[in-house]
Amino acid sequence: MVVYAGQGDPRRSIELLWRASVAEQRPGPKPGLSVDAIVDAAIEVADEQGMAFSMRAVGERLGRTAMALYTYVPGKNELVDLMYDRAMAELPASYPLDDGWRSAVTCWAHDLWEFYSRHPWMLQVSQARPVLGPHEFAVIEALAAILVSTGLPGRELRGIVGAVNYFVRGAAQTVAEARAAGNATGEGDEEWWYARSAVLLEIEPDLEHRFPMLHVLESDREPVDPELPYLENDAVENFRSGLKVLLDGIEGAVAKP
Amino acid sequence: MVVYAGQGDPRRSIELLWRASVAEQRPGPKPGLSVDAIVDAAIEVADEQGMAFSMRAVGERLGRTAMALYTYVPGKNELVDLMYDRAMAELPASYPLDDGWRSAVTCWAHDLWEFYSRHPWMLQVSQARPVLGPHEFAVIEALAAILVSTGLPGRELRGIVGAVNYFVRGAAQTVAEARAAGNATGEGDEEWWYARSAVLLEIEPDLEHRFPMLHVLESDREPVDPELPYLENDAVENFRSGLKVLLDGIEGAVAKP
DNA sequence: TTGCGACTCCTTACAGCGTAAAGTAACCTT
DNA sequence: AAGGTTACTTTACGCTGTAAGGAGTCGCAA
Numbered sequence A, B: 001m002v003v004y005a006g007q008g009d010p011r012r013s014i015e016l017l018w019r020a021s022v023a024e025q026r027p028g029p030k031p032g033l034s035v036d037a038i039v040d041a042a043i044e045v046a047d048e049q050g051m052a053f054s055m056r057a058v059g060e061r062l063g064r065t066a067m068a069l070y071t072y073v074p075g076k077n078e079l080v081d082l083m084y085d086r087a088m089a090e091l092p093a094s095y096p097l098d099d100g101w102r103s104a105v106t107c108w109a110h111d112l113w114e115f116y117s118r119h120p121w122m123l124q125v126s127q128a129r130p131v132l133g134p135h136e137f138a139v140i141e142a143l144a145a146i147l148v149s150t151g152l153p154g155r156e157l158r159g160i161v162g163a164v165n166y167f168v169r170g171a172a173q174t175v176a177e178a179r180a181a182g183n184a185t186g187e188g189d190e191e192w193w194y195a196r197s198a199v200l201l202e203i204e205p206d207l208e209h210r211f212p213m214l215h216v217l218e219s220d221r222e223p224v225d226p227e228l229p230y231l232e233n234d235a236v237e238n239f240r241s242g243l244k245v246l247l248d249g250i251e252g253a254v255a256k257p
Numbered sequence C: 001t002t003g004c005g006a007c008t009c010c011t012t013a014c015a016g017c018g019t020a021a022a023g024t025a026a027c028c029t030t
Numbered sequence D: 001a002a003g004g005t006t007a008c009t010t011t012a013c014g015c016t017g018t019a020a021g022g023a024g025t026c027g028c029a030a
Helices: A010-017 A035-049 A055-061 A066-071 A076-090 A101-118 A120-124 A134-148 A154-185 A189-203 A212-218 A230-255 B010-017 B035-049 B055-061 B076-090 B100-118 B120-124 B134-148 B154-185 B189-203 B212-217 B230-255
Strands: none
Touching: A010 A076, A010 B189, A035 A055, A035 A076, A055 A066, A055 A076, A076 A101, A076 A120, A076 A134, A101 A120, A101 A134, A101 A154, A101 A230, A120 A154, A134 A154, A134 B212, A154 A230, A154 B154, A154 B212, A154 B230, A189 B010, A212 B134, A212 B154, A230 B154, A230 B230, B010 B076, B035 B055, B035 B076, B055 B076, B076 B100, B076 B120, B076 B134, B100 B120, B100 B134, B100 B154, B100 B230, B120 B154, B134 B154, B154 B230
């Protein structure tokens, strides 16, 4: 199940995201935790266990019970929002345009790609409605800043920003989830693929005739890096050539009216 | 949480996907259900309640308990695989090339886009490892058949197929999940956005100065269809202009070596 | 005809989840 | 010192997927 963003109290969520809380002197025992500590711990747990991490697990990592977290954070959904935005702080806020926009967009995409593979759970936070946190803004701002330099109008920019974003996210999802599934079952990509394709060919012997174009699609394959596992190699290759096509398309839009 | 595909017994899964079961005469009571009936019911439930549907809900729709389903299907993961592939049977297996590949790809993308908005839960099935069902194959085969006509080599085709696929999926995710979130909270997009942007501007008054490029990105906006809600309109516009860029990129690859 | 074995479907049960509610102990203000 | 506020715990509820075992139904061989 995907976790949907922004379902709680808007004011509370946004105040947390922008850390707009005033640290006044108050009665009662000193807080032993903090929102930041909780978010950091939750990110660590999610990096290890995926998005199916539990509030109990986060609490345990901090030496508390699950319920202790609810003093700082309204619920798991809001915590995920905070994790999402905080993790994005890892990404650069701007990219130099010295080598032109094309190179800058490539860097942006590459950084985001690597970021997703460090934090695969990010890919399971719904993208529908933005979290509206400062770092999410900064990441899009960085891409927008590059693309604005092409002089394209807002209407086209929005489509391009979306396309680049979707592309990186999608491509990252492919490797990230392949890796996650591999880890979960303990079998690497090769074994997974081998076991299934063997059964598949046995049950449906004339696969190649039923889907001849898929066969064409599989042709002309050569490993980019023999160190990497099967599907991952595939994904890297597809990422490169797909991004190239995308950039060519932008270039076309820049050249023509 | 995203549902990962293909974690169970490979043979059992693939036999179910390709309906390779022999309906022999067997002892015991006549089956009151069938895999198809269960998959259909599950799709109906998922269309209504999203990917967080429960086995109990599916059983109830069929007048059975949850455990009755386990006679036909090994578990929820495998059921999701079957739902995924069966739903894809709705999509055309081929597209005419009479108006050229560009028009055909546009149709393919549009159909898939509409398909995802009919079955938003599809977007939450992991894409990492293909489900390897006949209809999933058919959908990719249809796109591949169009693109093979451009004469591009396999290496480039893979990147393009990936990019188009990711793009449609990503764009669809944006609307689908926006709609889902809206339904869940009962508030439409406008109210959602209004409530949050107001609080945001109150807490962070100089947003425009902190993220000037986002402001550029928001310029030049005009509603495509005033009937549609805010975010959805946005998504449709982005889909069109993003797809155009993508197609231009492919055209570039076709023209140049 | 009878009994066996395979089969469908049910009930019960368990461990895990997010979190509501209530209780306890710590601390500041008056 | 009293009272109010807060941090955190314990307990509990309803939900989830599914393991285990039992009840009833049917085909077939003896």
